[in-house]
Amino acid sequence: MLGVILALAFILILFIRSPWGQGIVVDKATNYVSGKTGTEVSIKRLFITFSGNIYLEDLYLEDTNGDTLVYSKNLEAGVAFAPLLTTGNINVTKLDWEGVVVRVIRSAETEKFNFDFLIEAFASQPADSTQVAADTTASDPLKIKLSPISLRNFDITYLDEVMGIDAAIVLGELDITIPGLDLEAYEFDIKQVSLQNTKIKYHQTKPFPPSEESTEE
Numbered sequence: 094m095l096g097v098i099l100a101l102a103f104i105l106i107l108f109i110r111s112p113w114g115q116g117i118v119v120d121k122a123t124n125y126v127s128g129k130t131g132t133e134v135s136i137k138r139l140f141i142t143f144s145g146n147i148y149l150e151d152l153y154l155e156d157t158n159g160d161t162l163v164y165s166k167n168l169e170a171g172v173a174f175a176p177l178l179t180t181g182n183i184n185v186t187k188l189d190w191e192g193v194v195v196r197v198i199r200s201a202e203t204e205k206f207n208f209d210f211l212i213e214a215f216a217s218q219p220a221d222s223t224q225v226a227a228d229t230t231a232s233d234p235l236k237i238k239l240s241p242i243s244l245r246n247f248d249i250t251y252l253d254e255v256m257g258i259d260a261a262i263v264l265g266e267l268d269i270t271i272p273g274l275d276l277e278a279y280e281f282d283i284k285q286v287s288l289q290n291t292k293i294k295y296h297q298t299k300p301f302p303p304s305e306e307s308t309e310e
Contacts, residue, residue, distance in 0.1 A: 115140050129214040132157060146171035146187055156196075156207040166192025166246075188242045193249070201254035240284075242269040257299025265290025 119136045127134045137151035152165040171187040198207045247264035270285040 126154075130210055132162075132210070133159075142169070144171065156198075157210050158207070160207075161194060161196055162208060163196075164192075164194040165190070185242070186240070188244075190243070190247075191245045193244075193247045195247075195249040197249075197251045199253045199255050204255055240270045240272055242271070243267070256301075257297055259294075259296040259298060261294045263292045264288075267291070 115138055119139050122139065123134045123136055133153070133155045135151070135153045136149065139147075139149050142148050147168075147170050149165065149168040152163065152168070153161070154163045156162040167190070169187060169189045170185065172185055196207070199205065200207075244264060244267040246266075247262065249262045249264075251258065251260045253259075266287070266289045268285065268287040269283070272282045272284055
């Protein structure tokens with residue numbers, strides 16, 4: 094039985110790595126998202142490497158106006174599944190991301206972000222009142238390990254006409270090694286951070302709205 098499972102897994106990997114298999118996977122994924130959102134979605138390649146990482150090349154997603162929402166040139170990510178399945182902890186063994194363009198805009202006229210159509214398209218149906226309530230029993234704190242992370246050539250723009258925020262970051266290279274994060278205990282074990290050739294812009298064109306505390310009598 095074990096031999097059959099291993100053989101099927103090997104065949105599946107070969108299928109995903111083959112140009113024919115990649116074409117089927119990519120077509121299914123892009124057609125599904127495009128059909129749900131009514132926008133253009135394209136991927137050049139998407140497959141699992143022999144080391145078990147996910148590799149994504151030339152991802153493009155446009156907004157409802159036909160403008161670029163997200164573009165990603167190359168992304169390779171690896172996650173250790175053993176701790177994820179047994180304890181729920183997240184162990185990212187590799188994140189290598191290059192050539193990212195993001196354009197986030199909120200119009201003053203509609204007061205909606207240009208990515209709201211994605212949330213609306215994939216939003217869950219209203220919960221049935223007959224469904225069993227979610228289990229609120231306390232669980233062990235989530236632990237996260239990110240090692241290593243390498244981000245290169247990011248161009249991100251955030252324009253919020255409602256709040257009057259005009260911000261952008263052009264990131265040349267960012268390398269991070271985080272052996273552990275305990276969000277429950279607020280413990281952040283950061284071993285290395287290296288940032289190079291990066292520009293950040295922030296322009297506030299409107300006053301911040303008053304906080305709830307300042308409006309209380």
